[in-house]
Amino acid sequence: MAERARTIGRATSPADGRAVSDLSAVPAPGPLRRVFAARPWLVDISVSLVFTTIVVATLVSDVIAEGTTVTPWQVASIGGTAIALLFRRRAPITVLVVVVVLTTVLGFSAESNLVLAVPIALYAVAAFRSPLVGWIAAAIAFAVTVASLFLWLPILSDRLGAPQAFDIPIVLLTIAMADVVGVLLGTNTWQRTERVRVLTERAEHLARERDSRARFAALAERSRIAREMHDVVAHSLSVMIALADGASASMERDPASARRALDRLSDTGRDALRDMRQVLSVLGDDSDEPESLRPAPGREDVAELVDRFRDAGLPVRYTVRGASTPDPQVDLAVYRIVQEALTNALRYAAGARHVEVEVDARADATVVTVADDGGRADGTVAAAPSEPPRKPQQVGAGRGLIGMRERAAVFGGTIEAGPLATGGWRVRAELPNATSGTAEPRSTDG
Template structure:
């Protein structure tokens, strides 16, 4: 209920692109991709198996042609490298060190493709750590390979023969290209993963923002409904209490007047019940269904509103000046301000001899002034919560307006609300009011 106290209140675009397109090959590969992403150990096992098969096939071919002799150390080196590659996802840097030791430092595997394990390990470093670490590791691995090559060169020359003028440069260039390709592929994989991560985080952020906006909208709607319910219940109960008191006081000496008060009491209760149903119905209905219901009260209902307060015993003088605008939300705000101000007067100034309601329809704003000369207003007595004045201020603030409430110097209480007309507001057809109109 309104409280007697001075109060012043002031005033991602969706993408236009069509649906994503995918060819048959991409669509067919999606289940396999999801299966492998859920089981990365299968990919590591397949890489290690294919690598081992290539090395073994190469070494077997050279052994059959007499170009190489397979030793137990060769078998152990191949097995150790294959096993190390199985753990490249868990510890890529450690695997790189182990592979370098097995293929270039402890022995230089020039007679097979075992050196291919180095770019495979570099790929894992760049893909799972970062491209920067991958390039640093690649440079270090290549430096170790070069030093090992020249350290093992006498043994290799004795085993394979003296190298030609271009053999060593070609080997070094080949190794450099292999290491570079491994790092480049790993960096590309890392960048793709980062892009997916950024897109995922962005989608999550948008989802959180959407949920927050939904919560804000829900709270705003709850606040609006709470304001509507306060206006309806407070007004109706105040009028009904006054009517009941009046009927009780006149029941014996003037039964006819008491019956009229009781009839008005019943009508006020039905009207309040209808307003509550209309307000609460929007919670479970679609926009079209809610719009089909009886429209909310506006300026055309002000005279009936004033008459109900007169019946309740409040001596109201009502005057209207100007031309209302055709805007349902604006009209409802004006109606609720008048309703709340009169309810305030009925509750806190029941001894008022004069209550005036003056509504002046702009331009550029509509001004509502409700004044009473009750003694309760002058003394500032109040037992209310202040919700009524807050509700009036909030309704005015929607249109950039203000509400001022407080005692007047001559005694009494005044509520003055100024509501600027919303953009596009136009005069209501057939509702032009010229000069002063008193009711």
């Protein structure tokens, strides 16, 4: 029991006030109680020895005071009862039967306290089985005791003398009270044990629930990091490849333009490295480094993002309406959705003449739309005359679209992505919010 109580103390969390209050109601066991709880056989031996000592002392005092003799049956019944009480924890009902038979049926022990072994056995029945079984056993044991008393009454009268008017009622009342006390004490022990068991199960359940929440939180964090890493790496590599291709193509005919592209390539690589460090800082101990203190990108950074894609050769027109939302997480989702959509346009929409990016902060939602004219309604991509054919866009290919849907789902939003009837591709995201836009639309043309 003590070990189970210690398990409760380890498993419960102060976050559950009810569980803590229940546990505080259970007193901490003392040193002696902890010893007996760890070695229950010591309790059984102690009970048997103490009871046997009292019975023997009573019998010896009667022998000395009244000159009675000790019969072999008395010795056998005392020894048998003492041995039976050693097993009261393992087989309480069997021990009760043996004790009742030895102390009342085969010989009524009226001249000693041996008959009081019955309440001890009843305590074990109520404590280690159940209170209901204890009360039933007590009723049966008392009925057997009454029947045995009247059965042995002639022999007891010859040996001890004729009983007085109230002797038999007093004896039966004493035995009944002792039996009731034994069952009540056993019931109290059973209730305490049952309460500890219930608290232990509750604590183990809370511990499992806490571990499950921790695992779910870890999985969610891993998914978030993977999504951020995908957005950072896919965007940066796509822009860097486009810049490198452009620098290579213009190296001879326009060295200045190639140099600008290489400078932009270097800046993009540094930004990607910084973003990766910021995303991965939660996995290490470098949370105080400047990179980790840099705020996450938001809607105000979309213009700079668009400039990067323009430098990479993507003709982007950016329009923004309304003010930024007060929630930085929504702004981050807007930034990442635009980033992923433009990355896909850069990779797949070869030959696109126009790419429209629109962020509209309405009263009920922020709507992000990214559309290009680089493909036809059948989903194939139209390549520029001077470029080789590109692979068609695939709906849901890779983690990009999945990541955008996950970001929108966090806020209860939706993502629509697919080919346009007039050709090209469109991504539309709607993120619910409570911000109303009042600013005039502003546009920047590439």
